[in-house]
Amino acid sequence: MSDSIITKIDDMGGRINELEQSINDLRAEMGVEGTPPPPSKSGDEPKAPADST
Template identity: 60%
Template sequence: MADMKQEVKNIDEQQSFAVSNQSDPKNLQELTQYIQTLLQQTQDKFQAMSEQIITRIDEMGTRIDDLEKNISDLMTQAGVEGPDK
Protein backbone atom coordinates (compact mmCIF):
# COMPACT_ATOMS: atom_id res chain seq x y z
CA MET A 1 0.00 0.00 0.00
CA ALA A 2 2.85 2.37 0.85
CA ASP A 3 4.52 1.55 -2.47
CA MET A 4 1.39 2.53 -4.39
CA LYS A 5 1.13 5.82 -2.45
CA GLN A 6 4.79 6.57 -3.21
CA GLU A 7 4.33 5.83 -6.91
CA VAL A 8 1.24 8.07 -7.07
CA LYS A 9 3.23 10.82 -5.32
CA ASN A 10 6.06 10.39 -7.85
CA ILE A 11 3.62 10.61 -10.76
CA ASP A 12 2.03 13.73 -9.22
CA GLU A 13 5.44 15.35 -8.87
CA GLN A 14 6.36 14.50 -12.46
CA GLN A 15 3.08 15.88 -13.74
CA SER A 16 3.41 19.08 -11.67
CA PHE A 17 6.97 19.56 -12.91
CA ALA A 18 5.96 19.05 -16.55
CA VAL A 19 3.07 21.48 -16.28
CA SER A 20 5.05 24.12 -14.37
CA ASN A 21 7.86 24.04 -16.93
CA GLN A 22 5.50 25.17 -19.66
CA SER A 23 5.05 28.90 -20.12
CA ASP A 24 1.58 30.38 -19.83
CA PRO A 25 -0.35 29.92 -23.09
CA LYS A 26 -0.49 33.15 -25.08
CA ASN A 27 -2.88 32.19 -27.85
CA LEU A 28 -5.53 29.64 -28.70
CA GLN A 29 -3.07 27.21 -30.29
CA GLU A 30 -0.81 27.23 -27.23
CA LEU A 31 -3.83 26.84 -24.95
CA THR A 32 -5.03 23.87 -27.01
CA GLN A 33 -1.59 22.26 -26.83
CA TYR A 34 -1.39 22.93 -23.09
CA ILE A 35 -4.77 21.28 -22.47
CA GLN A 36 -3.91 18.31 -24.69
CA THR A 37 -0.67 17.79 -22.80
CA LEU A 38 -2.45 18.03 -19.47
CA LEU A 39 -5.12 15.55 -20.58
CA GLN A 40 -2.47 13.13 -21.89
CA GLN A 41 -0.59 13.29 -18.59
CA THR A 42 -3.81 12.67 -16.68
CA GLN A 43 -4.66 9.72 -18.92
CA ASP A 44 -1.15 8.28 -18.48
CA LYS A 45 -1.45 8.64 -14.70
CA PHE A 46 -4.86 6.96 -14.70
CA GLN A 47 -3.55 4.11 -16.86
CA ALA A 48 -0.55 3.55 -14.57
CA MET A 49 -2.77 3.51 -11.49
CA SER A 50 -5.25 1.14 -13.17
CA GLU A 51 -2.45 -1.27 -14.04
CA GLN A 52 -1.15 -1.15 -10.47
CA ILE A 53 -4.62 -1.88 -9.09
CA ILE A 54 -5.15 -4.81 -11.46
CA THR A 55 -1.72 -6.21 -10.55
CA ARG A 56 -2.53 -5.96 -6.84
CA ILE A 57 -5.91 -7.65 -7.34
CA ASP A 58 -4.23 -10.50 -9.24
CA GLU A 59 -1.65 -10.87 -6.45
CA MET A 60 -4.40 -10.94 -3.82
CA GLY A 61 -6.28 -13.60 -5.79
CA THR A 62 -3.18 -15.76 -5.92
CA ARG A 63 -2.60 -15.32 -2.19
CA ILE A 64 -6.22 -16.23 -1.43
CA ASP A 65 -5.94 -19.37 -3.57
CA ASP A 66 -2.74 -20.35 -1.73
CA LEU A 67 -4.37 -19.69 1.62
CA GLU A 68 -7.40 -21.84 0.71
CA LYS A 69 -5.08 -24.66 -0.36
CA ASN A 70 -3.05 -24.42 2.84
CA ILE A 71 -6.19 -24.46 4.99
CA SER A 72 -7.49 -27.46 3.06
CA ASP A 73 -4.17 -29.29 3.53
CA LEU A 74 -4.18 -28.52 7.26
CA MET A 75 -7.76 -29.76 7.60
CA THR A 76 -6.83 -32.96 5.78
CA GLN A 77 -3.82 -33.47 8.06
CA ALA A 78 -6.02 -32.89 11.10
CA GLY A 79 -8.56 -35.41 9.83
CA VAL A 80 -11.32 -32.86 9.45
CA GLU A 81 -13.40 -32.95 6.30
CA GLY A 82 -13.75 -29.64 4.53
CA PRO A 83 -16.88 -28.33 2.88
CA ASP A 84 -17.72 -29.88 -0.48
CA LYS A 85 -17.43 -27.54 -3.43
Protein backbone atom coordinates (compact mmCIF):
# COMPACT_ATOMS: atom_id res chain seq x y z
CA MET A 1 0.00 0.00 0.00
CA SER A 2 2.80 2.46 0.81
CA ASP A 3 4.37 1.78 -2.60
CA SER A 4 1.08 2.80 -4.19
CA ILE A 5 1.02 6.07 -2.23
CA ILE A 6 4.64 6.86 -3.10
CA THR A 7 3.93 6.16 -6.79
CA LYS A 8 0.94 8.50 -6.74
CA ILE A 9 2.95 11.23 -5.00
CA ASP A 10 5.73 10.86 -7.58
CA ASP A 11 3.17 11.09 -10.39
CA MET A 12 1.63 14.20 -8.86
CA GLY A 13 5.07 15.78 -8.50
CA GLY A 14 5.76 15.16 -12.18
CA ARG A 15 2.42 16.66 -13.16
CA ILE A 16 3.08 19.73 -11.01
CA ASN A 17 6.48 20.17 -12.66
CA GLU A 18 4.86 19.96 -16.10
CA LEU A 19 2.22 22.50 -15.06
CA GLU A 20 4.87 24.91 -13.76
CA GLN A 21 6.79 24.58 -17.02
CA SER A 22 3.63 25.24 -19.05
CA ILE A 23 2.89 28.34 -16.98
CA ASN A 24 6.46 29.59 -17.45
CA ASP A 25 6.23 28.98 -21.20
CA LEU A 26 2.97 30.92 -21.41
CA ARG A 27 4.41 33.80 -19.38
CA ALA A 28 7.45 33.91 -21.66
CA GLU A 29 5.19 34.00 -24.73
CA MET A 30 3.27 36.90 -23.21
CA GLY A 31 6.50 38.74 -22.42
CA VAL A 32 5.88 39.02 -18.70
CA GLU A 33 8.67 36.75 -17.51
CA GLY A 34 10.49 39.47 -15.55
CA THR A 35 7.49 41.29 -14.10
CA PRO A 36 6.38 40.79 -10.50
CA PRO A 37 3.08 39.04 -9.83
CA PRO A 38 0.00 41.23 -9.41
CA PRO A 39 -0.62 42.46 -5.85
CA SER A 40 -2.67 40.17 -3.68
CA LYS A 41 -6.18 41.14 -2.71
CA SER A 42 -5.63 40.15 0.93
CA GLY A 43 -4.22 43.55 1.85
CA ASP A 44 -0.66 42.45 2.60
CA GLU A 45 0.89 44.26 -0.31
CA PRO A 46 4.58 45.04 0.12
CA LYS A 47 5.27 48.63 1.10
CA ALA A 48 7.70 50.70 -0.94
CA PRO A 49 10.86 51.57 1.01
CA ALA A 50 10.96 55.09 2.41
CA ASP A 51 13.06 57.61 0.52
CA SER A 52 16.32 58.13 2.35
CA THR A 53 16.92 61.70 1.12
